[in-house]
Amino acid sequence: MTSDDTAVPGLIPAPREVTWGAPGAEPFRLDAATVLAAAPGAEGVARLLRATVGAATGLPLADGTEGSRVELSLDPALAPEAYGLVVDGDAVRITGGSAAGLLHGAQTFRQLLGPDAFRRAPIAPGRTWDVPAVVVEDEPRFGWRGMLLDVCRHFLPKDDVLRYLDLLSAHKLNVFHFHLNDDQGWRIEIKRHPRLTETGAWRSRSKYGHRASDLWDETPHGGYYTQDDIREIVAYAAERHIRVVPEIDIPGHAQAAIAAYPELGNTDVVDTAALTVWDSWGVSPNVLAPTEDTLRFYEGVLEEVLELFPAETSPFVHIGGDECPKDQWKESPLAQARIAELGLKDEDELQSWFIRHFDGWLTARGRRLIGWDEILEGGLAEGAAVSSWRGYAGGIAAAEAGHDVVMCPEQQVYLDHRQDGGPDEPMPIGYVRTLEDVYRFEPVPPGLSEEAAGHILGTQANVWTEVMQNRSRVDYQVFPRLAAFAEVAWSSLPAPADRDFAGFDARMTDHYARLDALGVDYRRPGGPLPWQ
Ligand code: TNX
Secondary structure, three states, X not given: OOOOOXXXXXXXXXXXXXXXXXXXXXXXXXXXXXXXXXXXXOHHHHHHHHHHHHHHHOOOOOEOOOOOEEEEEEOOOOOOOOEEEEEOOOEEEEEEOOHHHHHHHHHHHHHHHOHHHHOOXXXXXXXXXXXXXXXXXXXXXXXXXXXXXXXXXXXXXXXXXXXXXXXXXXXXXXXXXXXXXXXXXXXXXXXXXXXXXXXXXXXXXXXXXXXXXXXXXXXXXXOOEOHHHHHHHHHHHHHOOOEEEEEEEEOOOXXXXXXXXXXXXOOOXXXXXXXXXXXXXXXXXXXXXXXXXXXXXXXXXXXXXXXXXXXXXXXXXXEEOOOXXXXXXXXXXXXXXXXHHOOOOOHXXXXXXXXXXXXXXXXXXXXXXXXXXXXXXXXXXXXXXXEEOOOOHHHHHHHHOOOOEEEOOHHHHEOOOOOOOOOOOOOOOOOOOOHHHHHOOOOOOOOOOHHHHOOEEEEEEEEOOOOOOOHHHHHHHHOOHHHHHHHHHHOOOOOHHHOOHHHHHHHHHHHHHHHHXXXXXXXXXXXXOOOO
């Protein structure tokens, strides 16, 4: 597609091959007579189409195989996430390599229907919907196309999480990295350790205003997901063929847990009984004590996590490992004795000891460990995969050593970072990363050997919520940049300098209309701010 294709819908992310019908080719007309023909295995996607397109159009899309119809079928000859879509005057035929591929095809069909197909209720009952004749053949570049959502710095209610899963699916993203504990809050109910949420989910102060000049307000803040909430989120993601990566961050980012269970901390150097949930940003110095009891405690946590996040949809479990200040371990006679007893060289190796323990523990239970690139320090656990966030270097080193890698360098794809350098930018955090910068992000760094490049599973955009107090602020930071990110992760784009940003930007005109219909408070090029 080029920027000249103004007469046809701008598809995002761009499919691999699109052939629009000849001028004058008959469009497909969706109306009250249109039926859904779902082959075996396609029932779930049929249900989602009724829930989205059915709701937006007000059309019944009843089961049927004759006349005006949308056919959904599977073709195992296609790659699992690949799909084909053929629209002509008679029918819409969507074929997926698996139900996941079929759903991607259904999302493309939704985009072809026009922006109003993204509404929740019909605004013009009785209207008809014309879909241009087209043939699409499509499949993703990467198998890991993700977004991390930090629900710790600010809690987001369950419905907001479900809505984000819908937004990921609409952008053909397939991994949801669920950051569940941090210094500022513990967000998942753990039955055997109830104080993690009774105490650890609440802090005394809430907001950091969205401008640099704003300060904390003194409203208490908190919240957590019950185990039933988690089950609902996991099921909702599975229906949308989104894998969930639960993250339990150790041994740093642990102050909320220590506030709940003071014995988890370095009690010989800190009065951990006096600690409360961290109510500032930055990284707390209060980290886990390297004891056997700490390991047992977190094994208990992870046992419940594994039960809630089944292996089929959560093959990876994230164990954090980032930004663990080592000062307390340096000062603590108990930690030093532990280093000696375990025959370790230093505190880096002590951090590694934690990670290696859980690598073995998770592997024995059929899961794979993934951690932030700090887990390279002190030696990488055998089967570990790495989220490369401090630039590309950690990911390159891990991939060259034969470890799987998810590329998420902060300079490129941290969506908490500001979108513009102007004085009016409401959340002036980090580097300036414009829509175009994200569009020119390349997950596979040049110069990697072919073998190492094969270890780049894919990429994810990370949304840390220190300055995002609610869904609206999250939307503002995430969109429209997530659309550019989705195209990077899905489409086989040329090298960054050769990417057609103007063409992408032209297609974004249609995409903004979709985001409007979806009620996303995205950053509008040229303003105004969505909440003004
Ligand atoms: C670094 S990414 C962090 C987060 C912060 C983020 C802010 C990572 C593993 N750690 O704890 O929220 O920077 O951009």
